[in-house]
Amino acid sequence: MENILSRRSIRKFSDQEVAEEQITSLLKAAMSAPSAGNRQPWEFIIIKNRETLDKIPEFHKYTKMLSMAKLAIVVCGNPTKSFERGFWVQDCAAATQNILLAAHSLGLGSVWCGVYPSEELYPQMQKLLEMPKEILPVSLIAIGYPDEEKPPSERFDENKIHYEKW
Numbered sequence: 001m002e003n004i005l006s007r008r009s010i011r012k013f014s015d016q017e018v019a020e021e022q023i024t025s026l027l028k029a030a031m032s033a034p035s036a037g038n039r040q041p042w043e044f045i046i047i048k049n050r051e052t053l054d055k056i057p058e059f060h061k062y063t064k065m066l067s068m069a070k071l072a073i074v075v076c077g078n079p080t081k082s083f084e085r086g087f088w089v090q091d092c093a094a095a096t097q098n099i100l101l102a103a104h105s106l107g108l109g110s111v112w113c114g115v116y117p118s119e120e121l122y123p124q125m126q127k128l129l130e131m132p133k134e135i136l137p138v139s140l141i142a143i144g145y146p147d148e149e150k151p152p153s154e155r156f157d158e159n160k161i162h163y164e165k166w
Helices: 002-004 020-030 052-059 088-104 122-129
Strands: 044-046 073-077 110-116 138-145
Touching: 002 073, 020 044, 020 088, 044 052, 044 088, 052 073, 052 122, 073 088, 088 110, 088 138, 122 138
Parallel strands: none
Antiparallel strands: 044 073, 073 138, 110 138
């Protein structure tokens, strides 16, 4: 519970490199996410190249933190592998959340940047990363060692809880 309740979106990163073992741990966490029918429709693109990281904010205005991030993971989905139409998006969202939680547990900072279903964003991401047309980028996660501290956020709201019926 501590890891879940203390995780925050981090947008400022230090110069410290992220170890390959940590990246592998993040991907293991992602691939441990629940998946409808266990179809696991996800694919992952690791971006470390500074030139590529710097190109993304040119078309995705909410990714300016990439200028300081050491890497990004793009969580992609393959709708043709989905158990039911549309569940691949949920599967990729669960994988994204697992990466965020794993990053926090490893002392890394991260922030989730949405890509799909924005028709302005995902085609540009596909082009930049030379992705096959059938593979869709769902989210981009900026990752690095945090260069900012944020206190836990209290989001629990009893007014949003309904029992049995609305």
